[in-house]
Amino acid sequence: MGVFRPKARPRCGVWHVSDPCRDCGDQLAFIYGNSLKIIALLLAGGASSRMGSRDKLLEDVDGAPLLRQRAQACLKSGVTGVRVVLPPNRPERIGALDGLDVEIIFNDGSDLGMSHSLQRGVENIDADALLIVLADLPDLTAEHMQQVVNAAKAHPDATIFRGASTDGKAGHPVLLRKDLFSQLNTLTGDIGAQPLLQRHKLDTVLVPIGASVVRDLDTPEDWAAWRAEQSKDPNSSAQ
Template sequence: MTSDTVSDLPIILLAAGQSRRMRGADKLLEEVDGLPLLRRQAELASAVTTGPVLVALPPAPHPRYRSLDALAVDRVPVADADEGMNASLRTAFAALPRGAPAAMLLLADLPELTKEDLRVVLQAIDLKPEALIWRGATEDGKPGHPIVFAAPLFEAFASLQGDGGGREVVAKAGSRVALIPLPGQHARRDLDTPEDWAAWRAERAARNSR
């Protein structure tokens, strides 16, 4: 895979979940860096590829669509989003352009990920030609996101059911998974409850005040 190919890989952004643990709020519309989190993540994805950015969303109408106004991303409604994450994966991978050699999968609820993190994972693809998956990891080696899947794995997403989050596809790759260390807990730090958000914002304010 050449560096030219890496620069135009499609990126899938998963944003069809229901934020059930937020008790009425929507975690993907919480503000991060002055933007709704979903828009921030979509802008990150758009900044690192010249390929399409596909955003898996609940069926319209939904407030998340407004947060993407004027962004050149492909909105991909997931008709059966209530089923769980695998419905989003089935739908989004089916919407990929034909002939894509690989695709990056990015969760919308990881607010510490940066453009540089995404680029580091994309650039690592050339370094592990025997791999089928290139996956961001925490600084202590725990696997997380983003994840790049090579095209031979795309078909496996078509039969996913439930809320496994694609773990079955990762398992199919066996040892052919390259972990790419990212700073801190960028690859795994998600915020699912109001308490998570409050704690994260307090941590961030403390870091910025030093």
């Protein structure tokens, strides 16, 4: 497989997928090789507390629960396997994944925040890299995830890869190489991997995708607005 390897860090200080870099103009060198074992980690352990009596991960998207649709997108994204982190007290979420070729990891400490879900998800994992996907991003497609996977193959010297909006705002999914797995165990609280991502900002490749990388749906109002948009453009939902 052909991949791109940067000759050196671009002058702008941030790895980019485009060749040449749109900011500084530096070129990338073409080589062959590189095969990565990448596991997608779908984080679905949240309490959905802002949805009232509804569970946002069970909201209908294209005739299926959002969680199932997100898992299916992960399976189509070019990764080696998919792990889903779930709370043990949400049997409906388990049922939403019925028949899918995914590994379910139960997080008994979901009340400890997203950091604990990440730590459970990476336990005993055999992978070269981890593709972290939030389960409440309905517009993120398998193709978007594949773009981040491809970027990891194209930039073997970078350690973090993030989907980004068209104006350069970093979002999801996030791909981490295995050298950083141990640092996930130092995280606390409900801000996910943000401290780790900030520490390694200069070793991060931003993959231009669009608004889908930052749009999550947390409230009934969010869902109502999203469904109104879908009714105007029925071809815009994620696959």
